[in-house]
Amino acid sequence: xxxxxxxxxxxxxxxxxxxxxxxxxxxxxxxxxxxxxxxxxxxxxxxxxxxxxxxxxxxxxxxxxxxxxxxxxxxxxxxxxxxxxxxxxxxxxxxxxxxxxxxxxxxxxxxxxxxxxxxxxxxxxxxxxxxxxxxxxxxxxxxxxxxxxxxxxxxxxxxxxxxxxxxxxxxxxxxxxxxxxxxxxxxxxxxxxxxxxxxxxxxxxxxxxxxxxxxxxxxxxxxxxxxxxxxxxxxxxxxxxxxxxxxxxxxx
Amino acid sequence: xxxxxxxxxxxxxxxxxxxxxxxxxxxxxxxxxxxxxxxxxxxxxxxxxxxxxxxxxxxxxxxxxxxxxxxxxxxxxxxxxxxxxxxxxxxxxxxxxxxxxxxxxxxxxxxxxxxxxxxxxxxxxxxxxxxxxxxxxxxxxxxxxxxxxxxxxxxxxxxxxxxxxxxxxxxxxxxxxxxxxxxxxxxxxxxxxxxxxxxxxxxxxxxxxxxxxxxxxxxxxxxxxxxxxxxxxxxxxxxxxxxxxxxxxxxxxxxxxxxxxxxxxxxxxxxxxxxxxxxxxxxxxxxxxxxxxxxxxxxxxxxxxxxxxxxxxxxxxxxxxxxxxxxxxxxxxxxxxxxxxxxxxxxxxxxxxxxxxxxxxxxxxxxxxxxxxxxxxxx
Numbered sequence: 001x002x003x004x005x006x007x008x009x010x011x012x013x014x015x016x017x018x019x020x021x022x023x024x025x026x027x028x029x030x031x032x033x034x035x036x037x038x039x040x041x042x043x044x045x046x047x048x049x050x051x052x053x054x055x056x057x058x059x060x061x062x063x064x065x066x067x068x069x070x071x072x073x074x075x076x077x078x079x080x081x082x083x084x085x086x087x088x089x090x091x092x093x094x095x096x097x098x099x100x101x102x103x104x105x106x107x108x109x110x111x112x113x114x115x116x117x118x119x120x121x122x123x124x125x126x127x128x129x130x131x132x133x134x135x136x137x138x139x140x141x142x143x144x145x146x147x148x149x150x151x152x153x154x155x156x157x158x159x160x161x162x163x164x165x166x167x168x169x170x171x172x173x174x175x176x177x178x179x180x181x182x183x184x185x186x187x188x189x190x191x192x193x194x195x196x197x198x199x200x201x202x203x204x205x206x207x208x209x210x211x212x213x214x215x216x217x218x219x220x221x222x223x224x225x226x227x228x229x230x231x232x233x234x235x236x237x238x239x240x241x242x243x244x245x246x247x248x249x250x251x252x
Numbered sequence: 253x254x255x256x257x258x259x260x261x262x263x264x265x266x267x268x269x270x271x272x273x274x275x276x277x278x279x280x281x282x283x284x285x286x287x288x289x290x291x292x293x294x295x296x297x298x299x300x301x302x303x304x305x306x307x308x309x310x311x312x313x314x315x316x317x318x319x320x321x322x323x324x325x326x327x328x329x330x331x332x333x334x335x336x337x338x339x340x341x342x343x344x345x346x347x348x349x350x351x352x353x354x355x356x357x358x359x360x361x362x363x364x365x366x367x368x369x370x371x372x373x374x375x376x377x378x379x380x381x382x383x384x385x386x387x388x389x390x391x392x393x394x395x396x397x398x399x400x401x402x403x404x405x406x407x408x409x410x411x412x413x414x415x416x417x418x419x420x421x422x423x424x425x426x427x428x429x430x431x432x433x434x435x436x437x438x439x440x441x442x443x444x445x446x447x448x449x450x451x452x453x454x455x456x457x458x459x460x461x462x463x464x465x466x467x468x469x470x471x472x473x474x475x476x477x478x479x480x481x482x483x484x485x486x487x488x489x490x491x492x493x494x495x496x497x498x499x500x501x502x503x504x505x506x507x508x509x510x511x512x513x514x515x516x517x518x519x520x521x522x523x524x525x526x527x528x529x530x531x532x533x534x535x536x537x538x539x540x541x542x543x544x545x546x547x548x549x550x551x552x553x554x555x556x557x558x559x560x561x562x563x564x565x566x567x568x569x570x571x572x573x574x575x576x577x578x579x580x581x582x583x584x585x586x587x588x589x590x591x592x593x594x595x596x597x598x599x600x601x602x603x604x605x606x607x608x609x610x611x612x613x614x615x616x617x618x619x620x621x622x623x624x625x626x627x628x629x630x631x
Contacts, residue, residue, distance in 0.1 A: 192288075192291070219291040222291075222292075223291060223292060223294065223295030224295065226292070226295055226296075227295040227296070227297060230296065230297050230299070231297055234297070234299070239300065240297075240299030240300045240346060241299065241300040241301055241302060243299075244276060244296065244299055244300075244301065245276050247296075248273050248276040248277050248284075248292075249276070249277050249278065249281060252284055252285075252288045252292075
């Protein structure tokens with residue numbers, strides 16, 4: 001499909017990253033797609049908020065995520081590549097559908113769990129890893145956006161902790177139900193190899209085998225993401241032995 | 253729910269780690285391939301894995317939690333020391349969060365922390381013990397048991413302790429040196445060696461020290477390896493034919509070699525809780541990988557014994573404070589609750605026949621510890 005939002009302009013030649021530009025192109029495409037999906041999710045969330053302040057907050061987040069997508073597109077231009085995005089790619093589409101089911105149930109807490117705990121854990125961890133190895137402004141952009149996403153999580157944590165304090169068992173059951181739905185898809189995306197065919201975001205063949213060329217690996221990105229997720233669940237107060245079981249039961 | 257005690261450990265091998273993950277995945281899901289285990293495990297933050305219920309033969313019960321630091325089995329070397337200390341700190345934080353009144357550090361965790369207790373997280377109602385005093389007790393008991401088994405006389409023996417200046421090594425030296433003919437002490441730190449030797453010489457004990465085993469002029473017929481040896485082939489130096497060798501290091505990796513075909517090796521420092529122990533979920537066959545039931549490292553058993561005794565105190569801390577009197581006190585506490593020396597074994601299997609094991613382990617009968625308590629307990 002066509003990119004949801006074309007924030008690319010004419011590519012600007014860049015020689016320093018030319019060798020690995022196709023790899024960065026796909027990394028940027030995944031990141032940009034994730035940001036646009038987040039923007040859509042926050043926009044949807046604003047529609048079920050009753051409190052005007054919450055509506056404004058959700059819309060502000062949506063705008064922020066669109067800004068992140070634009071930043072990734074701009075980084076692509078600097079290295080001379082056109083960064084595609086595809087929120088209808090099979091994995092991303094399933095994640096969006098899971099979020100929309102929470103919206104249909106007008107379940108604000110479930111929406112926060114999916115977006116802030118699950119998707120943002122993945123974003124914060126993977127952007128941080130990319131930020132460490134990507135050269136120049138590319139690395140700086142990933143690191144900056146990782147830090148901004150972490151601020152989102154902090155904001156949501158206080159709401160979710162208060163919700164858990166009301167009924168921990170009910171809350172944990174809800175997180176587990178959403179975990180099975182959402183984290184299963186994320187685990188498939190993060191698998192070392194794409195076993196179900198092309199992800200529909202990479203511009204050519206799967207980027208994962210090439211990640212070693214830019215000092216990354218699919219195993220590292222998956223490990224860091226799951227670690228961030230477990231730590232976030234710990235901060236919510238969900239028993240560690242429970243979340244360990246959940247994570248080890250994910251597909252690989 | 254608050255717990256009486258917490259045990260901090262990690263898996264000794266990738267096989268053990270894979271078995272742990274297989275139990276967590278449940279019977280329906282296929283076990284993860286080894287390469288996936290090796291990729292995933294290092295990323296898991298320290299956390300509780302299961303509850304542990306124990307029972308004293310005197311009737312007391314205690315509930316604990318096993319916390320795995322998820323130190324990867326192939327990252328025990330010095331290069332990973334900071335990472336591993338951070339993992340033990342994280343595990344300690346989990347123990348505090350679980351409300352444990354006393355925390356026992358597993359053998360390798362103790363080595364990392366014994367000189368750095370100030371690196372543990374702030375805590376108010378939780379005390380930590382390295383558990384080294386009970387480890388020393390079981391090593392010393394094991395040496396006596398092996399001497400009995402092999403018909404050796406301790407008084408005419410030369411004792412070599414490798415890793416002699418560590419907490420466990422120096423504790424063993426203090427307990428056994430007065431009862432042997434001569435002591436050979438080996439460690440990397442020459443200054444600490446000289447200090448320990450001076451202490452022993454002031455008591456009339458014959459002592460030789462060396463930072464390299466090849467430097468000793470005499471051979472030992474009883475050996476305690478309290479240092480983890482990267483290569484067991486270091487051992488042939490200065491070891492008599494048929495020497496009794498206690499593998500008290502971590503991980504336990506000594507086995508007979510072409511150079512030491514007659515060595516009588518046993519894994520030291522292990523005890524058995526004869527009142528029974530139960531894991532929930534059931535990790536029994538995973539967390540106890542010894543050939544006998546309810547066998548645990550002495551360092552972990554110390555916290556359990558203190559919990560059963562209701563003595564929530566940091567019994568073992570720091571390095572070099574283990575004395576024969578402290579060892580005796582800890583042995584008494586453990587014995588009151590049916591915690592005894594485990595049947596001796598090595599990489600080839602048990603070194604005692606089952607009948608002898610039962611006698612050595614006193615009340616419960618090794619191999620068939622009491623199950624009454626667990627039969628009546630909720631799962």
